[in-house]
Amino acid sequence: MAARAAPAGRRGALRRPLLTERAQEALTAYAFLAPFLFGLVVFFAYAFVRTVYFSFTRYDLFHPPQWVGLDNYLAIFQEPRFLTALANSLTFAAVVTTAQTVFALMLALVLNQKLKGITFFRAAYYMPSVTSSIVITLIFIWLFQRTGVMNYLLTLAATYWQMLLAFLALTALVQAALVIAERRRHLPASVLEPSLLVVAMMVAAAATAGLAAAGVVRAFPRQEPVIITWLNTRRRFPDWGAPIPLEAIMMLNTWTTAPTFMLLYLAGLQDIPRELYEAASVDGATPWQQFRHITVPQLRHVSFLVVTLGLIGTLQMFDQVAIIGDQAPLESVITLAYYVYNNVFPGGALPRIGAASAGAVILAVLTLVVVLIQRKVVER
């Protein structure tokens, strides 16, 4: 077998190759890339070109597209619903990207410690990211209903606030006393020493029960439960801020996306050489100074990735708005992506492909611009 193959190989080697080595390498690369490139061209490039074309036409899927030039773009900027969607999208992107980046970094710092069982917490905190966003949104709607868990907790807080306050104050006092006592005996005790905290909480709970029995603090049973309308409202909080339902979606979105970015930060943190921290410690840098001057600059490239992905993701946020549906007024939650969808599939009416395409093109351009600005800011 080998004896027969060898002459063939030698013969091939003697002949001048059809392609240079470089070209062959490139060809191999393209061959491997072909399936992906095919998908990219068919489903993205072609679709994008069609979308741009449709954005200059009036088209309802049934009648042939009619060229209308810039009409869709002019009309869309006079449509209050589109302007609302634009404002909502930009607010959403700015707030959620900031919140999720900060939150992800904080989570990563906490979960980067060498503690027993930390892998469990890493997995636990990652859970929201792998759960279906539909399921999470449905649970979330249930939490935020007028008679949901959020309002229930608020009702409890309104009823028992005196006891709660007393308990917290007593815990703090006892903890402070215990820590001072430990330090007096020259034992290293941090402010939030867990073992002391447990003792403090037990003492505080007993003391609060005593105070309640003595009638010093008391509960205020309510006739009516606290009802805050979280979803079905046009109100804004604060008055110049975002609509409350959109803010509720912001909280949900931050909570579900931060863990993915936490994972990126976690990987970034583990790449930072330990020597930097050791050298800084020797020079007497405080933990805050170490974070400020070592961790943050070292994580710059990760931050860039996180912010870019965050901006793209938040500008295209759609599913949570779609699931909330009739539970909230449209203008309080509509985003650009939902505006596009709503024009392509309006319930009980013909599609408005022209307006939808114009909206989609604006969304694409906006995303590009925001990412470019962000890049400029980071590179500076």
Place this chain on the structure above:
Amino acid sequence: MRRSIGSRLVLAWIVVALLASPTLAATVVRVSGWGGTDIAIVEELISRFVKPVVEKEGIEVKYEPIAEDFAGFLTNSLSAGTAPDLFYMDIFWAEPLIAAGRIEPLDDYLARSKVLHKQDILPNLLQAFTYKGKVYGIPKDFNTLALFYNKDLFDDAGVAYPNETDTWDTLVAKLRKLSRPQEGIYGVAATPEFARFGAFAYAAGFKLFDEKGRSDLSQPGFVEAFRWYTGLVRDKVGVLPADLGQGWGGGALATEKVGAAFEGAWILGFLRDQAPNLRYGATLLPKHPTTKQRGNFIYTVSWSINAASKVKQAAFKVLEALTSPEAQQWVLRRGLALPSRAALLNDPYFQQKSPEAEANLIVFRGASDGNVQPFKFGKYGDAWMRPVNEALSGVMTGELTVEKALQQAQKALDEVTSR
């Protein structure tokens, strides 16, 4: 020599195959509807009532249920030319598709048919699928709204059951006696949706569009009904289903915390499963106090034919079998839906003393009592209802005044109807 015999044999086979194919291959009619519990029903309908009739004529039925967003599927496939031959068409989104010329008018087929005539079908239902004088669908079944009530709650409170003579005022008086908000018991579940409230607006004489195609929410009838309906919740005679953790009136009724709900016959299967011990009754919606008229919606779905289908005659044959008296009687007696054939009003099923049969009769009668309108909004669909729904919920959650809510809704509606 051997070769020529071989080639002749092949030739003979080809000729035979070509001659035989028209008789062997049946005409295939693709039938589509939505998924869920509907699949088992349609499959049984087809095998019991359609196949025995059409197979003799060489027609093969291929059923393709669509699991989600049937309306979206149909819009896409009709525009792409891949749509089924015969399909469901909901009154809610029928008009835009008809106006786009994608649905086959059925008048000629009906004129020639031996088993299906226009006068067989309830006129209100047929009217719902009539566009510019032509019929575009044969209603397969329908629903209207009725007042469903919990007999135990009325008995406990010593209040007479609601009945057909009730007006808005007498009904509220009954419900008020029943309502004990501090104990979490309410008179009625009022859903903040035009799909329920609209029936009362129609009772008060509301007209959806004026001659210019604009909707005027300042019509006295609309405002009066709006105040009355939202007032149910503000006066704590009624409650939003959401406040009981429910998404609709049926769910609220099943919790046994509300005396009544405005729903259609779709509630029956739900109550059978979710609240089998609930003693319920049904009656017609209350009358407007001064006009003494009722209003109602007709929710209906038709069988319609794809205008681009290549087998329209065969598709109509299948349609005939699907809406035949036997098929509709089977659907009715199984308690699945209300048939669209007028003659079935005299079916012995309706004389039964079961709560379901009685409720079905009430819903059946609702289709022809007072100002009854099909559940459709011209070419606007959802876009029309949304501002009104938001106004209703804004007032019913106590966030907006009636004036402010109607003003906002009117502004939003004008944007919709002017584009």
